[in-house]
Amino acid sequence: MVRKEPRLYYRVFVWSGTLRLFHWTLAFSTFILILTGIYIHYPPITTKWAEFKPQYIMATLRYWHFTAGYFFICALLVRFYLFFAGNRYERPTDFLPINKRNLKSLVYNIKFYLYLTDEHECRMGHTILAGTIYFILFICGLIMGLTGLYLLYPETPMIAKIGHELFGTPQQARLVHYTLNWFFIFFIMVHLYIAIWNDFNAPDAIISGAFSGSKMMPADLECPIEELEKIPFEK
Amino acid sequence: MSEKQYGHEIKTGLSRRSFLKGCAIAAATLGLSPEVVPRMVEAAMSPKRPPVVWLHFQECTGCTEALLRSARPDIATLILDLISLDYHETVMAAAGEQAEQNLHEAINDNAGKFICVVEGAIPTKDGGIYCKIGGKTAMEILDDVAHKSKAVIAIGTCGAFGGVQAAKPNPTGAVGVQDLIKDRPIINVPGCPPNPANFLATVVQILTYGRPPELDELGRPKFAYGRKIHDQCERRSHFDEGRFVEQFGDPGHKKAYCLYKMGCKGPVTYSNCSVERFCNIGAWPVGSGHGCIGCTEPGFWDTMMPIYQHLPGIYIPVGGGIREQAEKMGKFAVGGAAAVIAAHAAAGIGKKIFSIKCSSGEDKKDKDE
Numbered sequence: 037m038v039r040k041e042p043r044l045y046y047r048v049f050v051w052s053g054t055l056r057l058f059h060w061t062l063a064f065s066t067f068i069l070i071l072t073g074i075y076i077h078y079p080p081i082t083t084k085w086a087e088f089k090p091q092y093i094m095a096t097l098r099y100w101h102f103t104a105g106y107f108f109i110c111a112l113l114v115r116f117y118l119f120f121a122g123n124r125y126e127r128p129t130d131f132l133p134i135n136k137r138n139l140k141s142l143v144y145n146i147k148f149y150l151y152l153t154d155e156h157e158c159r160m161g162h163t164i165l166a167g168t169i170y171f172i173l174f175i176c177g178l179i180m181g182l183t184g185l186y187l188l189y190p191e192t193p194m195i196a197k198i199g200h201e202l203f204g205t206p207q208q209a210r211l212v213h214y215t216l217n218w219f220f221i222f223f224i225m226v227h228l229y230i231a232i233w234n235d236f237n238a239p240d241a242i243i244s245g246a247f248s249g250s251k252m253m254p255a256d257l258e259c260p261i262e263e264l265e266k267i268p269f270e271k
Numbered sequence: 272m273s274e275k276q277y278g279h280e281i282k283t284g285l286s287r288r289s290f291l292k293g294c295a296i297a298a299a300t301l302g303l304s305p306e307v308v309p310r311m312v313e314a315a316m317s318p319k320r321p322p323v324v325w326l327h328f329q330e331c332t333g334c335t336e337a338l339l340r341s342a343r344p345d346i347a348t349l350i351l352d353l354i355s356l357d358y359h360e361t362v363m364a365a366a367g368e369q370a371e372q373n374l375h376e377a378i379n380d381n382a383g384k385f386i387c388v389v390e391g392a393i394p395t396k397d398g399g400i401y402c403k404i405g406g407k408t409a410m411e412i413l414d415d416v417a418h419k420s421k422a423v424i425a426i427g428t429c430g431a432f433g434g435v436q437a438a439k440p441n442p443t444g445a446v447g448v449q450d451l452i453k454d455r456p457i458i459n460v461p462g463c464p465p466n467p468a469n470f471l472a473t474v475v476q477i478l479t480y481g482r483p484p485e486l487d488e489l490g491r492p493k494f495a496y497g498r499k500i501h502d503q504c505e506r507r508s509h510f511d512e513g514r515f516v517e518q519f520g521d522p523g524h525k526k527a528y529c530l531y532k533m534g535c536k537g538p539v540t541y542s543n544c545s546v547e548r549f550c551n552i553g554a555w556p557v558g559s560g561h562g563c564i565g566c567t568e569p570g571f572w573d574t575m576m577p578i579y580q581h582l583p584g585i586y587i588p589v590g591g592g593i594r595e596q597a598e599k600m601g602k603f604a605v606g607g608a609a610a611v612i613a614a615h616a617a618a619g620i621g622k623k624i625f626s627i628k629c630s631s632g633e634d635k636k637d638k639d640e
Contacts, residue, residue, distance in 0.1 A: 094510055
């Protein structure tokens with residue numbers, strides 16, 4: 037079944053308020069964490085300024101880093117909760133390549149992003165490619181949270197014990213914490229680009245969906261939503 | 272030892288005053304109240320002094336030298352008077368057969384009662400042939416002595432974690448005591464060298480209470496290795512304020528600013544260096560204008576290098592094992608992502624232009640027809 041543009045769309049509600057809260061908390065905390073983290077890793081020349089006007093800059097930025105870190109960890113916990121308690125589009129079974137249908141969809145996504153096909157898959161939830169990357173990001177976020185807690189409270193017996201078992205000495209944890217930071221920078225660049233690119237090339241309006249929680253679905257497809265997802269269309 | 276420097280102690284022996292002072296210092300290092308000092312003095316003066324057998328394996332004798340040259344000479348003397356040092360290759364007068372006999376007697380006469388101090392790493396590769404004393408390998412000697420001891424104190428980073436010998440690629444398969452001996456209490460007193468006060472305090476603790484001090488995950492006494500150097504550093508205020516040494520010898524260095532940007536490992540190193548200090552003159556690395564190199568942490572030759580940078584180099588498996596910095600790697604990844612994004616966008620625009628041209632061509636064709 038192939039349909040031609042222009043066509044009518046209806047708005048379907050996909051992303052729950054909790055998920056959007058998670059998304060924006062994670063986005064803003066990651067942004068602050070990266071900026072302050074880069075300063076903490078290698079403070080640019082602030083020595084002259086600090087001599088001129090005492091401002092407690094490293095301590096302040098560290099404070100922001102830790103505060104943002106707590107928001108980041110809370111956001112991850114919320115997402116973890118949604119893995120089990122979220123709506124069907126928010127559960128891993130919907131966006132990980134774990135069954136035949138999802139694997140097929142993954143190949144389709146990759147072809148779409150490589151300009152090998154113009155057929156966009158109208159899918160209610162995450163595309164499988166995005167879902168897989170988000171899941172990897174979630175795991176990296178957990179590692180960041182754990183190394184961060186280990187570096188912040190290395191003397192708390194329980195954290196010290198877990199951290200030592202998982203990462204070794206604080207220096208090794210610090211290396212993991214720093215290296216993974218680049219993955220987050222990398223992710224943000226690609227994520228923003230792909231989101232904007234999708235707004236140009238696909239009709240779902242995913243950027244406004246990040247605020248409103250809705251997606252645009254072709255209205256002329258009189259079929260169940262499960263079927264709707266599978267149907268490609270041509271421009 | 273010159274007579275001028277140490278003559279006083281050598282001639283007069285240990286005075287009661289300096290002996291009490293030594294006990295008080297040990298109590299302070301352990302973080303105990305002065306009330307325990309009399310108990311310590313009693314334990315230390317008891318005729319039943321614990322015999323100590325001091326073993327040397329793959330090491331530089333720096334830990335022994337640090338102990339002997341401690342600027343509190345009464346501590347060095349106290350060590351020799353406090354414990355019954357039955358075997359110590361650097362200090363003892365005996366040599367050859369006689370020395371071996373001393374060791375044999377010391378461990379058999381005091382089996383289960385003596386404290387075994389191990390200085391240096393133990394090679395395990397090829398049957399441990401890379402360190403032999405009197406025809407026996409280090410592994411055999413340690414196995415023999417440690418299993419007859421009451422407790423083992425691994426002094427120095429080599430004895431505790433393998434030290435420089437265990438650094439990659441570790442040609443002799445060197446390991447610390449804790450990797451070989453499992454059924455005896457092991458107290459690690461790492462450092463390169465460790466502060467003599469920490470070793471002394473550990474011995475006094477065992478002497479006074481009959482049990483080792485509280486240990487952390489790595490088997491180090493918590494009284495000495497329980498706090499981060501960074502948290503007790505005298506230059507910490509400069510760190511919080513954002514004032515750093517940019518390079519050695521610059522005005523910031525002369526004003527004793529924080530050495531964080533010079534690769535100081537204080538933020539990840541546990542020791543009481545900044546409090547206990549060395550040589551009785553308040554000297555310690557950061558106080559002298561050089562960053563901490565993290566010598567009390569396991570594997571510091573691998574994880575704390577390069578000395579003047581925060582983070583170690585990373586071996587990237589591709590490209591013939593080129594040693595690269597984490598930072599370079601990250602920048603490379605981000606630069607690569609930017610290039611890929613640009614290429615992707617350009618391909619999209621290119622495709623659009625191409626398809627418009629094609630479709631306009633088709634329109635023309637339609638009209639012509």
